[in-house]
Amino acid sequence: MNAIPLPPKPFKRRSVIAAAGAALAAVPVLAACGEDEQPVESDVDAAAIDSSKASGTIRLGYFGNVTHAPALVGLEAGVFADTLPAAAKIETTVFNAGPSAIEALFADAIDISYIGPNPAINGWAQSEGAALFILAGSTSGGAGLVVKPDITEVEDLRGKALATPQLGNTQDVAARYWLKDQGFTTDENGGGDVAVTPIENSEVAAAFDDDTVQAAWAVEPRYSDLLLKHGAVEFLNERELWEGGEFVTTHIIVAQNFYQEQPELVKAFVEGHLAALDYIAANPEEAQTAANDHIEALTDKRLDDAVIAAAFANLTFTADPIADSLQGSKEHAVEVGLLEEVDLKGIYALDILNEALRDRGEDEVSAGELA
Template sequence: MSSRTIRALALATAAVAASTALAACGSNDDNTAEGTSGAAAEAKTINLGYFPNITHAPALVGVNKGLFKDALGSATTLETKTFNAGPAAIEALLSGAIDATYIGPNPAINGWSTSKGTALKIVAGSTSGGAGLIVKEGINSPADLKGKKIATPQLGNTQDVALRAWLKENGLNADTNGGGDVSVLPQDNATAVQAFAQGTIDGAWVPEPNFSKLLLESKGKVLVDEKTLWPNQEFVTTHLIVSQKFLKEYPGTVKKLLQGHIAAVKYINDNNADAQTAANAQIESLTGKPLKPAILAAAFKNLKFTHDPIASSLYTSAKHAEEVGLLKPVDLNGIYDLGPLNELLKADGQPEVSDAAAS
């Protein structure tokens, strides 16, 4: 199934590239594959970033099953780098150490803001859902959180912003130093999982698979499933971004990367059980420790894998970050470039996606 999709998309890519290449100029960059130019320009190498996390399943599956390599073909070598946090991935993109990465919305917004709109483009959606607030027994409402300690993965990250915005909407305040009505304690996910099990924190707003770990292994309870806060229960958890410089110089390679991404999302949705196995095998190869079967299954069930970047939720997340003092006002106009993705989706008979601020 996946090989047919890649072949079909490859033909679409070639047709689109051929129709525009004559009007384009060539590149003399040392990374340009021999015999390519203009809209067909391909790099000899592409450096792709992703996280060893189930919310990055399209990347995990795409790498494990060779879908990116199949799409890129012999002209381009795929190099991968893994990260544990969005800011590190953005720093790598800004420095040129990577050309593209799977990443959460708020780090992408911060990268766009820091570079004044010159560093990156969001070129595809990847994952929706799979985050929320897990708490210990006895906490049944926002009011019960007063005086409690709640963890998030990192100050200003996607889940940290979501928690602070939700607290504010419920009349509770939390400052960036751990003070206020609720003490918000940014800490990495592994530390938060251990702290919750030991009882040193009262809850955590975390993404999968940590959401399911706290729920199933530490007998926590769901106070907020974040998807219930969003229209159609959809919000962006992970999307695919590309360096603007790389996109401009090697549009042919970006389209082929998107072919692999489309094939990975389709593979997950058509072969869920095998996709879980592939994703877990990739996590094990990267970290040395696979997810337990029950956690893996629960996490996959709580996530939706989609090409749609769910743009309206990105704009809302930026507004939330501004409202809680973690982001200066930023103009996100132009942050998306969904043209290449939509050309491929249309050629494959799939619905196109939108970058509209309102759903």
């Protein structure tokens, strides 16, 4: 049946008190959008937006992780402050996990957030396509399978324990899908041919050192940390599994009502994000220092200089959302039983980003089949 687009209808985000009683599940096992429910379309006329007139506050969410480097650098190096109009302000909230950021967006506690792909899919499905849009890309790559040195062939993984950051998260889905493709069974309780074991990023190195796990599908900076400081060897860089070697690791979401009601602020933020990407590309060493300074300010811990340098080298910072890989990630999650089918068509709202790119004389980006 052909979809008939509905007119724009902003999702009414709940109060913080109401949301507190209905937190999102950490695992994105979601109900599919009903056949009668169609994604909300954006009615923003990007060509008519003048970001120099932006005024007000942008409530920004992000994580204190190197995969969110454009946010870290944009804040720490003053790029956002230098780029946004003086009348536009940023208030920040730091999250430790994607479901918390989605809950905050639902609760009208943030307007824009850097976030991973699976939480965005989760939020889209939970709101039946009415709460958020993906506004721009941010980070690609930086994940894959690292193993103990005695694991040299795929079959050596049989009977081993493999760590992922969280059940149902982006790396967990990638690991389970790849293992299934290799003919291995897994389950959500650590059973099967390979025991996929969700372990928090901060605890993976210790588990690897004491042989609790013999492999990890890790994401930066844990990926480089395991290789450089804990004797792991690279078995598979996830780039090898994606066409063109690129896949979405972090992108930017925006609340639909904020996108529709505050387009000048949204475009001003997008221009700040593009400026942060420029800064990273032009000043890689300074960007690494700024990101590490910000991580230290948030966590009281600083990444080893060699680790953050290796992490930056394994990541691509880009405004392209790499939409095909989001669709692929969704399909992989469905295939391994961690997600019910959901239609992602309409999840991207790239008009404002593409207007900003045209203003800079740069190529536009595409949402592909999800436009």
